[in-house]
Amino acid sequence: MNTRSQVLLWGAQRVSAMVLALCVVIHLVTIIYAVRNGLSAAEILGRTRGNAGWLAFYTVFVAAVAIHAPIGLRGILAESIGWRGRSADIFVLAIAMSLATWGWRAVYAVFV
Amino acid sequence: MKNDFRARNHPAYWAFVVHRVSGLLLTLFLPLHFWALGQALHGEARFDGFLRWTEQPLVKFAETALVLLLAAHMAGGVRLLMLEFLAWRDWQRSLLAIASGASIAVGLAFLLNVV
Numbered sequence: 001m002n003t004r005s006q007v008l009l010w011g012a013q014r015v016s017a018m019v020l021a022l023c024v025v026i027h028l029v030t031i032i033y034a035v036r037n038g039l040s041a042a043e044i045l046g047r048t049r050g051n052a053g054w055l056a057f058y059t060v061f062v063a064a065v066a067i068h069a070p071i072g073l074r075g076i077l078a079e080s081i082g083w084r085g086r087s088a089d090i091f092v093l094a095i096a097m098s099l100a101t102w103g104w105r106a107v108y109a110v111f112v
Numbered sequence: 113m114k115n116d117f118r119a120r121n122h123p124a125y126w127a128f129v130v131h132r133v134s135g136l137l138l139t140l141f142l143p144l145h146f147w148a149l150g151q152a153l154h155g156e157a158r159f160d161g162f163l164r165w166t167e168q169p170l171v172k173f174a175e176t177a178l179v180l181l182l183a184a185h186m187a188g189g190v191r192l193l194m195l196e197f198l199a200w201r202d203w204q205r206s207l208l209a210i211a212s213g214a215s216i217a218v219g220l221a222f223l224l225n226v227v
Contacts, residue, residue, distance in 0.1 A: 014196070017189050024186040028218055031179060035225045039166065041159040045152060069139040076136060099142060106149035 001089065009071050016068035023061040048110040055111045062103030070096040123208055127188055134185040141178060180219035187211035 001009075034043065048054045070092040077083040077092070152159040166175070191211045 014193065017193060021186055021190050021193070024182060028179070028183060028186075032218070032221050032225055035222065039163045041152065041156045041163060044163075045156060045159070065142065069135070069142065072135045073139055076132060095139075099146075102143060102146040102150070105153075106146040109150045109152040112153075 009074075012067050013071045016064045016071075019060065019064040020068055023057070023064060026057065027061070045110060050111070055107065058107040058110075059104065062100060062107055066096050066100035066103060069099060127191065127208055127211075130184055131188040131192070134181040134188070137181055138178070138185060176219060176223045179222040180215060183215040183218035184212075187215045 034047075037043075048058075073095060074088060074092040077088050083091075148162055151162045165171070188211055191207050194207060
């Protein structure tokens with residue numbers, strides 16, 4: 001991978017981290033609030049169904065995760081097992097696309 | 113100093129290990145998390161059935177560990193962003209301790225709520 005792409009990945013990792021820092025704080029507060037009386041489908045869906053605010057929030061959250069996690073994984077694969085190059089890049093790109101697809105499917109599932 | 117355990121046994125190294133391991137475990141957990149939420153597509157009853165399964169003590173224990181991992185990864189990540197983008201001063205080293213403390217506090221808050 002050329003230097004320009006490496007810098008682009010580095011930047012994407014940091015910008016996604018900044019977005020995630022905010023998303024995770026909101027997510028943790030929501031989790032702690034939501035579990036206080038036990039989790040139920042009615043309670044979760046009552047909060048998320050038809051709510052454009054949560055839809056927008058989780059859509060951005062999933063996008064940031066789908067960028068952040070595979071770039072981190074790419075570094076771990078290179079440094080821990082020495083898997084680098086085109087095959088590793090294709091693998092992490094597939095992970096990114098899977099996370100985005102499954103993540104947005106989950107967002108849709110609790111919205112409709 | 114040789115590149116052995118002694119060279120690595122310092123707080124910044126352990127912060128690196130925690131960040132890497134938590135990041136990897138959270139990534140592995142994501143497909144399961146998305147699958148679980150996707151149960152809502154098959155109706156509220158199916159989603160509720162899954163949520164009842166999560167009430168087992170072992171699952172609650174795993175959930176607490178995941179919340180702790182998420183809090184630790186976020187706190188460690190914010191520390192890294194501050195290291196990279198802000199001027200690093202001696203007093204900011206205490207951020208490491210604050211990051212650890214905040215993670216544990218979040219984990220305990222979750223545990224107290226679910227038990």
